Amino acid sequence: xxxxxxxxxxxxxxxxxxxxxxxxxxxxxxxxxxxxxxxxxxxxxxxxxxxxxxxxxxxxxxxxxxxxxxxxxxxxxxxxxxxxxxxxxxxxxxxxxxxxxxxxxxxxxxxxxxxxxxxxxxxxxxxxxxxxxxxxxxxxxxxxxxxxxxxxxxxxxxxxxxxxxxxxxxxxxxxxxxxxxxxxxxxxxxxxxxxxxxxxxxxxxxxxxxxxx
Amino acid sequence: xxxxxxxxxxxxxxxxxxxxxxxxxxxxxxxxxxxxxxxxxxxxxxxxxxxxxxxxxxxxxxxxxxxxxxxxxxxxxxxxxxxxxxxxxxxxxxxxxxxxxxxxxxxxxxxxxxxxxxxxxxxxxxxxxxxxxxxxxxxxxxxxxxxxxxxxxxxxxxxxxxxxxxxxxxxxxxxxxxxxxxxxxxxxxxxxxxxxxxxxxxxxxxxxxxxxxxxxxxxxxxxxxxxxxxxxxxxxxxxxxxxxxxxxxxxxxxxxxxxxxxxxxxxxxxxxxxxxxxxxxxxxxxxxxxxxxxxxxxxxxxxxxxxx
Numbered sequence: 001x002x003x004x005x006x007x008x009x010x011x012x013x014x015x016x017x018x019x020x021x022x023x024x025x026x027x028x029x030x031x032x033x034x035x036x037x038x039x040x041x042x043x044x045x046x047x048x049x050x051x052x053x054x055x056x057x058x059x060x061x062x063x064x065x066x067x068x069x070x071x072x073x074x075x076x077x078x079x080x081x082x083x084x085x086x087x088x089x090x091x092x093x094x095x096x097x098x099x100x101x102x103x104x105x106x107x108x109x110x111x112x113x114x115x116x117x118x119x120x121x122x123x124x125x126x127x128x129x130x131x132x133x134x135x136x137x138x139x140x141x142x143x144x145x146x147x148x149x150x151x152x153x154x155x156x157x158x159x160x161x162x163x164x165x166x167x168x169x170x171x172x173x174x175x176x177x178x179x180x181x182x183x184x185x186x187x188x189x190x191x192x193x194x195x196x197x198x199x200x201x202x203x204x205x206x207x208x209x210x211x212x213x
Numbered sequence: 214x215x216x217x218x219x220x221x222x223x224x225x226x227x228x229x230x231x232x233x234x235x236x237x238x239x240x241x242x243x244x245x246x247x248x249x250x251x252x253x254x255x256x257x258x259x260x261x262x263x264x265x266x267x268x269x270x271x272x273x274x275x276x277x278x279x280x281x282x283x284x285x286x287x288x289x290x291x292x293x294x295x296x297x298x299x300x301x302x303x304x305x306x307x308x309x310x311x312x313x314x315x316x317x318x319x320x321x322x323x324x325x326x327x328x329x330x331x332x333x334x335x336x337x338x339x340x341x342x343x344x345x346x347x348x349x350x351x352x353x354x355x356x357x358x359x360x361x362x363x364x365x366x367x368x369x370x371x372x373x374x375x376x377x378x379x380x381x382x383x384x385x386x387x388x389x390x391x392x393x394x395x396x397x398x399x400x401x402x403x404x405x406x407x408x409x410x411x412x413x414x415x416x417x418x419x420x421x422x423x424x425x426x427x428x429x430x431x432x433x434x435x436x437x438x439x440x441x442x443x444x445x446x447x448x449x450x451x452x453x454x455x456x457x458x459x460x461x462x463x464x465x466x467x468x469x470x471x472x473x474x475x476x477x478x479x480x481x482x483x484x485x486x487x488x489x490x491x492x493x494x495x496x497x498x499x500x501x502x503x504x505x506x507x508x509x510x511x512x513x514x515x516x517x518x519x520x521x
Contacts, residue, residue, distance in 0.1 A: 169465075169466060169467065169468035170466045170467075170468075171468065173466035173467055174466075174467050174468045174470060174481075177459075177467045177481070177492075177494075178470065178472055178479060178481075181455070181457055181479060181481075181494050181496045182474070182477065182479060182496060184444065184455065184457070184496075185453075185454075185455040185477070185479075185496035185497065
């Protein structure tokens with residue numbers, strides 16, 4: 001074992017015990033970063049062994065299964081979240097996507113220029129980290145934009161005495177429709193004199209909507 | 214007793230000052246040329262834009278150039294009174310008359326005004342005013358008005374609990390000067406034309422919004438025959454909401470929902486008329502509960518006719 005390996009072993013041990021110095025931590029992390037190296041594999045094995053021994057000594061149940069590779073694989077295979085959520089919403093339903101573009105372009109004549117093809121609007125993605133209605137969220141969280149909640153009363157108000165039928169609602173259509181009505185509302189608002197440009201400022205998702213053309 | 218009298222008098226005096234200030238603000242925005250950098254903040258994010266506002270005779274030109282995110286620009290021009298006159302002449306829904314005239318009178322009827330004090334916005338001294346709604350169908354507004362030009366430098370919409378929901382604010386503004394003589398750029402949109410189109414497509418009272426909160430009036434009414442859709446816009450001069458009624462065919466796929474984002478609430482409900490299910494949606498800068506009540510008040514004209 002080289003002196004370096006020896007130091008590495010000591011650093012790992014110190015890290016385990018919560019006594020690692022900055023140098024120890026850096027040394028371990030640097031080695032782990034080169035993930036295919038012999039040392040890195042050895043260190044991971046050693047880490048697991050140390051953890052197992054420590055768990056047994058503390059009386060905890062030690063797992064012998066190494067999840068790290070599976071987790072790394074799972075993370076690696078996940079699609080990178082680059083697409084603007086609203087773009088996805090709109091592209092999921094052609095009818096409202098087109099209608100939303102038409103509403104904005106016809107009423108406002110939104111002009112885009114010098115548009116770089118790969119420019120994503122991260123500020124819009126951030127917009128979906130909203131603070132409202134989270135407690136009212138129904139259904140899997142990752143299928144809704146934040147702030148979106150399906151009404152609890154899914155029953156239909158009846159004017160005639162027809163029976164209420166269960167409908168095959170589509171979440172995709174629903175989200176596309178939501179984006180459409182929000183855009184259409186904002187484009188209707190400028191008729192109000194005292195508001196001036198305020199409603200236009202509200203049209204934050206303008207690019208996302210117009211790039212469906 | 215004297216103390217109460219003095220206090221009441223002070224309040225009414227303050228109200229008057231606030232009214233006058235708001236009136237001056239509307240007058241200033243209709244008569245002054247200005248340009249500046251504005252920020253718009255909502256739900257934890259901020260956008261910056263450059264704004265240009267020009268007045269020439271009875272024409273208003275406005276341009277908004279986005280300074281962050283994707284590059285883009287919005288501009289429009291409008292002739293004074295064009296839309297209001299057209300709307301007054303033609304739009305009618307049910308028995309509800311279309312109210313026109315000074316939108317400020319409407320704002321005064323729907324909100325109480327209170328001067329909050331002096332502040333500094335965009336490097337200028339400003340007076341802040343809070344507009345408190347008189348009912349549950351509106352949200353409070355907090356505005357800052359420039360002491361020198363009377364232009365609105367900041368506008369914040371608050372929740373009923375007083376939490377800021379969205380903020381529009383100048384960070385730098387230039388008034389008059391070279392802007393008074395500069396050539397007006399071409400606008401992408403002429404709002405007067407769209408206004409006329411909107412009026413000619415007004416539906417003949419097929420749908421009725423049973424609950425239009427006091428002070429709100431119909432500003433636009435459109436029917437899209439290809440989609441079987443009716444769109445009705447309402448405003449009280451400050452706040453707007455839009456009512457959408459979708460055809461049975463489109464409604465079959467849209468789930469009912471509620472959604473809030475910044476100051477904007479959206480509610481979608483279902484309405485069954487003679488076996489067909491329609492979607493009624495209300496979107497606006499109004500409290501979500503108010504939006505729900507408005508959505509649930511929409512009915513087809515056929516039902517109203519049956520009433521005694």
